[in-house]
Amino acid sequence: MEQFPVVDGELSVGGIPITQLAQRAGGTPFYIYDRRLITERVNYLRRALPKEIRLHYAVKANPMPAVVQHLSSLIDGFDVASSGEMQVALDTPISAKNIGFAGPGKTDKELRQAVAADVTINMESEGEMRRIAKIAEESGIQPRVAIRVNPDFELNSSGMSMGGGAKQFGVDAERVPAMLKELKSLDLLFVGFQIFWGSQNLNAEAISDAHEKTIGLAIRLSEQTSSDIQHLNIGGGLGIPYFPGDKRLDIRPIGDHLDKLLLDLRVHFPNVDVITELGRFIVGEAGLFVCEVTDVKESRGEKFIITNGGMHHHLAASGNFGQIIRKNYPVTVGSIGRDAKSEIVTVTGPLCTPLDILAKNIALPPTKPGDLVVVFQSGAYGYTASPDRFLGHPSISEMLV
Numbered sequence: 360m361e362q363f364p365v366v367d368g369e370l371s372v373g374g375i376p377i378t379q380l381a382q383r384a385g386g387t388p389f390y391i392y393d394r395r396l397i398t399e400r401v402n403y404l405r406r407a408l409p410k411e412i413r414l415h416y417a418v419k420a421n422p423m424p425a426v427v428q429h430l431s432s433l434i435d436g437f438d439v440a441s442s443g444e445m446q447v448a449l450d451t452p453i454s455a456k457n458i459g460f461a462g463p464g465k466t467d468k469e470l471r472q473a474v475a476a477d478v479t480i481n482m483e484s485e486g487e488m489r490r491i492a493k494i495a496e497e498s499g500i501q502p503r504v505a506i507r508v509n510p511d512f513e514l515n516s517s518g519m520s521m522g523g524g525a526k527q528f529g530v531d532a533e534r535v536p537a538m539l540k541e542l543k544s545l546d547l548l549f550v551g552f553q554i555f556w557g558s559q560n561l562n563a564e565a566i567s568d569a570h571e572k573t574i575g576l577a578i579r580l581s582e583q584t585s586s587d588i589q590h591l592n593i594g595g596g597l598g599i600p601y602f603p604g605d606k607r608l609d610i611r612p613i614g615d616h617l618d619k620l621l622l623d624l625r626v627h628f629p630n631v632d633v634i635t636e637l638g639r640f641i642v643g644e645a646g647l648f649v650c651e652v653t654d655v656k657e658s659r660g661e662k663f664i665i666t667n668g669g670m671h672h673h674l675a676a677s678g679n680f681g682q683i684i685r686k687n688y689p690v691t692v693g694s695i696g697r698d699a700k701s702e703i704v705t706v707t708g709p710l711c712t713p714l715d716i717l718a719k720n721i722a723l724p725p726t727k728p729g730d731l732v733v734v735f736q737s738g739a740y741g742y743t744a745s746p747d748r749f750l751g752h753p754s755i756s757e758m759l760v
């Protein structure tokens with residue numbers, strides 16, 4: 360994890376030693392994010408992807424307001440999935456029309472807020488469309504809407520599938536023509552499609568294949584319904600390495616392939632804005648979770664490091680956020696002695712459940728109470744994706760340096 364250099368035997372973030380950051384946080388546990396790494400990641404995306412691609416940040420990956428503000432000067436738009444996230448995005452200088460609001464089960468209250476804010480609503484069903492039309496009538500504001508399409512293809516690769524087959528997300532591609540026909544009788548401003556097929560994918564070929572099918576589907580849908588589109592959101596899905604054996608994704612071939620696909624798209628839609636929405640790829644590797652050893656004990660020949668940070672702070676690292684087989688996130692200690700010999704240990708949190716494990720059977724240098732334990736790859740789906748109230752421990756802090 361070379362993005363966080365070890366200086367004088369101590370891990371550092373943004374040039375600040377981790378123990379100093381712990382003092383600054385007022386104690387452990389805490390999350391720490393590095394703004395320079397986030398900026399570099401966006402620059403990398405800009406270099407590798409076609410120039411005209413519009414980059415959106417999926418706020419749910421890390422909705423910390425300071426992170427969202429920082430990104431607002433680097434990217435072209437936000438994708439939000441709740442009115443809470445929408446408010447954070449609206450507080451930035453990004454224009455409302457470049458904020459896309461997706462998510463099944465938007466309430467009337469959320470829809471009213473979205474219409475009043477003039478964001479782009481990615482509609483997830485015909486029923487939602489009719490509710491928006493009713494709100495439009497009441498408010499006198501014409502809502503800006505797109506259709507979130509549940510594609511008619513599924514990704515043939517690992518990663519988290521969020522499209523294809525029967526899903527609670529979006530409108531099945533084959534239902535879109537009828538929906539668009541109805542839409543044209545309503546007072547809604549139709550701007551385009553969002554086609555989201557999955558997440559956390561490390562296979563460049565599978566991603567390029569999904570892009571090809573996505574753009575093909577968008578062209579077919581628009582032609583079938585003779586609808587003009589101003590924007591096309593082709594999803595995101597770029598993954599980051601979490602586990603031993605995960606290979607880092609090289610996005611240059613994905614960008615080259617997209618270049619060719621865009622030529623084809625331009626024949627049909629010369630002016631369409633093509634959007635990709637990314638969360639973890641932008642922020643995931645820029646963050647650490649830091650906790651502190653409270654006890655070291657042995658049980659029947661195995662060594663346990665008990666910390667004050669657990670699944671209530673970092674559900675994903677505990678393996679309970681969508682993993683089928685539990686694997687360890689990369690974990691280390693804050694201070695790395697030069698010739699300390701590693702030993703095999705299991706790192707747990709303080710909760711009274713066997714699920715509260717941060718790392719099982721990993722090699723760590725000898726630790727004692729007071730030492731810091733660090734979990735890498737924690738910039739996305741960390742604190743906000745964790746059951747913070749479980750067992751009633753106090754909330755923890757997040758910092759951006």
Ligand SMILES: *Cc1c(COP(=O)(O)O)cnc(C)c1O
Nearest residue numbers: 417420555558559636637638639
């Ligand atoms: C969660 C989500 C994303 C972000 O996924 P990452 O894996 O964090 O890049 C993007 N778009 C939609 C619609 C999502 O639900």
